[in-house]
Amino acid sequence: MQSIFKGAFDDTRDAFNQVFPILFPGGSGSIHLTDPEHLLETGIEVTVKPAGKKIERLSLLSGGERSLAAVALLIAIFKARPSPFYIMDEVEAALDDANLGRLLTIFQDLRESSQLIVITHQKRTMEIADALYGVSMRQDGVSAVVGQRVVTKAEQASA
Incomplete structure (x- = not known):
């Protein structure tokens, strides 16, 4: 159990070191074990x-910065232990x-190997x-679902 945890943590730390500079250009960040x-x-x-701030504690960051730091850790976990799909609920709100824009760059990278x-x-x-x-609610209180597949320019050209 210890070796599995240590391997997963090391992989996550390496992925965090790759993801963090994309989401925080010029900034620095790290994850480490407390014991x-x-x-x-x-x-x-x-x-x-x-970048340009002396803040290091997460509690002193703005809401957007805290959200982005949490997403950086989440994406690092995703990259350390890939899955065929991920579900994210308003992570960019x-x-x-x-x-x-920086987060969407990360999403584009993730979707190369997984479904988002x-x-x-x-x-x-x-x-x-x-x-x-x-998904929207009709006047009678019942949810209605509307789906739309997005057609790329390449698909339009071949049709």
Whole structure:
């Protein structure tokens, strides 16, 4: 159990070191074990320092920065132990336009090897989708689902 945990943590730390600079250009961040001598009882600490700021504690970051740091850790876990699909619920809701663009770059990378199901209200996130499903409530209180497959320019040309 200890060797499996240590291997997974090391892989996640390596992936975090790759993902973090994409989401926080010019910043620095790391994850480390709080008690590396006792792997089955240790915690994991995330340290984030956005470019131009002296803040290192997550509690002192803005809401968008905290959200982005959490997503950086989540994506690092995804990359360390890949899965065929991921479901994310409004992970980009607190992000400004610039940070959203960086996250969408990460999404594009993830979708090379996995299917992403992203619940979102962000138009830019919807624009990179292969299919869209909208859910709304009718006047009688029943949810209605509308689906739309997005056709790429290459698919249009071959049709």
